[in-house]
Amino acid sequence: MAVEASEHLNINVQGDRLRIGVAGAWTLTVAAGLDQRLRRVAGGAEGDADKQRARNVVIDAGGLTALDSAGAWVIGRTARSFQDAGAEISFEGLRDDFAALLNAAELGEPDVPIRPARVNPFVAVLAHAGEAVVSAALVGRDLLGFFGFTLVTIFGLLTFRRRLRGVAFINQIEATGLNAVPIVGLLCFLVGVVLAYMGALQLERFGAAILTVNLVGVSVLREIGVLLTAIIVAGRSGSAFTAQIGTMKVNQEVDAMETLGLSPIDVLVMPRLLALMVALPLLTFIGDILGLAGGALIAVMNLKMTISQFLTQLSLAVDFWDFGTGMIKAPIFAYVIALVGCHQGLKVSGSAESVGQRTTRSVVESIFIVIVLDAAFAVFFAELGI
Numbered sequence: 001m002a003v004e005a006s007e008h009l010n011i012n013v014q015g016d017r018l019r020i021g022v023a024g025a026w027t028l029t030v031a032a033g034l035d036q037r038l039r040r041v042a043g044g045a046e047g048d049a050d051k052q053r054a055r056n057v058v059i060d061a062g063g064l065t066a067l068d069s070a071g072a073w074v075i076g077r078t079a080r081s082f083q084d085a086g087a088e089i090s091f092e093g094l095r096d097d098f099a100a101l102l103n104a105a106e107l108g109e110p111d112v113p114i115r116p117a118r119v120n121p122f123v124a125v126l127a128h129a130g131e132a133v134v135s136a137a138l139v140g141r142d143l144l145g146f147f148g149f150t151l152v153t154i155f156g157l158l159t160f161r162r163r164l165r166g167v168a169f170i171n172q173i174e175a176t177g178l179n180a181v182p183i184v185g186l187l188c189f190l191v192g193v194v195l196a197y198m199g200a201l202q203l204e205r206f207g208a209a210i211l212t213v214n215l216v217g218v219s220v221l222r223e224i225g226v227l228l229t230a231i232i233v234a235g236r237s238g239s240a241f242t243a244q245i246g247t248m249k250v251n252q253e254v255d256a257m258e259t260l261g262l263s264p265i266d267v268l269v270m271p272r273l274l275a276l277m278v279a280l281p282l283l284t285f286i287g288d289i290l291g292l293a294g295g296a297l298i299a300v301m302n303l304k305m306t307i308s309q310f311l312t313q314l315s316l317a318v319d320f321w322d323f324g325t326g327m328i329k330a331p332i333f334a335y336v337i338a339l340v341g342c343h344q345g346l347k348v349s350g351s352a353e354s355v356g357q358r359t360t361r362s363v364v365e366s367i368f369i370v371i372v373l374d375a376a377f378a379v380f381f382a383e384l385g386i
Contacts (some may be wrong), residue, residue, distance in 0.1 A: 009034055011041060016055040018087075020078070023063025026071030035074050042081035057082045062093025072098070072105040139365070146343045150273060153265050168271035176237040176272075177279025181286060183236070184229050188287035191228060192220055192294025200302055209303050213310055214317035216295030221318055225288040226326040227374055230333040233280055234366040238341035241272050242362040245345025246355040254346070264346065273338040280334035281327055288326065321386045329377055333370050340366040 008030050010021035020041070024030070059079060079089045091099075156162035199215040245268055248254050254264050292314070299305040305313075344362040348354045 009037070010060075018057045018082075019060060020057065021060040021063060022075060023065075025066035026064060026075065027066060027068045028070040031068075031071040031074040038074060038078045039081075042078045042085075055087050057087045057089050058092055059089065059094075060092045061095070061098060064093075064095070064098060067098045067101055069101065069105055072101045076102050076105050142347075143339065143343060147339060149265065150269065150339060153270055154274075157270065162266060162270075164274065165267065165271055168267070169275050172271050172275030173279050175240070176233065176276050177282055180233060180236060180279070180283055184232055184283050184287050185290045187232060188220075188225060188228055189290040189294040191224055192216060192291035193298055194294075195219060195224065195291075196295035196298035197302065200298060210305075210313060212303065213295065213299060213305075213313040216292065216299075217314045217318040218322055220291035220295065221288055221322040222325050223374070223378070225291050226284045226329050226333065227370070229280065229284045229287045230330070230337065230370045231367055233276070233283065233334070234337045234341075234370060235363050237276060238337045238366045239359050239363050241338060241341030242345040242348075242359045243355060245342060246348035246358055249346065249348040250350055250352065250355060268345075269338075269342040272342060273335065276334040276338040277331045280337075281330040284326060284330040288323070321381075325377070325381050325386060329374065332373065336369050336373065337366045340369065 008022065008024045008026065010019075010023070012019040012021070057079075059075065061075075083089055094102075153162060157164050196212055196216045200209055200212045203209050203211050203215070245254070245264075248268070254268075257264055257267060296307060296310045299310045300307065341362045344358040344365070348358050
């Protein structure tokens with residue numbers, strides 16, 4: 001018996017057999033108008049008990065004259081709904097071009113929950129922690145591989161199997177070293193001033209103001225000078241390495257370089273890495289001198305010491321290894337900063353947003369690794385009694 005009949009849709013029910021006739025032009029306007037009706041038919045809405053019992057569904061498409069993607073999706077969705085309910089589906093009179101369009105529209109409805117599922121906060125914290133650990137492990141693996149690659153390249157330079165690009169090397173020394181002298185010198189001088197001033201305030205209470213020189217000398221030479229310089233260079237030069245190489249990646253200059261048979265490691269990484277290993281110890285030396293100068297200024301102004309007295313007390317407070325430990329750490333910190341900066345630059349994916357993200361990660365990672373290494377060096381030198 002005919003349950004519903006219209007110009008575009010004809011529904012007949014005979015026991016457990018349901019026949020759906022579609023006719024005319026099933027385009028966007030028609031499909032949108034019949035969508036809710038077909039949803040009720042396929043879902044067995046209240047009052048459609050005959051349709052709920054349908055086990056054999058025939059879709060008669062012999063009367064179709066036109067079909068677009070919207071109509072194909074509605075018809076296909078209706079067929080899938082009956083299939084999910086356990087009914088057998090068959091098509092009659094379906095033209096080949098319409099069948100191809102129906103197959104192309106075989107995309108299920110997006111399974112997006114209206115409300116996000118509630119997650120246990122404790123489980124969410126553990127999940128984020130796990131993701132962070134896995135991400136850190138992957139970054140460590142990539143950095144370790146890049147570290148090995150650069151070591152092989154340096155060995156090739158030492159054995160003259162590879163050639164260092166001298167012009168780029170000198171240019172990078174100027175950019176990372178000479179141009180950084182003002183900012184490094186100023187900040188180290190100010191930190192020396194603050195350290196001496198605060199130390200003097202505390203030590204004067206115990207009548208040991210003279211030990212302010214010891215405090216400034218040991219802390220600046222062993223830790224503050226090299227660590228502060230490395231952090232400044234990481235934010236200044238490390239980020240510049242990432243931004244420069246990343247921009248070249250976005251502009252496909254690195255790809256063009258590889259096409260010409262040039263190694264990005266030789267051309268882009270080695271001059272920056274070796275130049276920073278030369279520049280950072282020199283910057284550390286300048287930072288140490290200016291940090292001590294800041295301490296001397298406070299000693300002269302607040303403690304009424306002479307420069308001669310300051311230098312005499314300084315020579316008694318520090319030895320060669322106080323200066324040497326800082327200088328030993330400087331080239332290692334430089335290697336880490338250049339390694340991370342160049343590695344992140346080469347990992348840029350190809351958009352301006354990626355350049356910014358990688359630059360931020362470069363600074364954060366390099367400063368983190370530098371501080372961890374500094375702590376490890378402190379323990380190591382303490383165990384050696386240095």
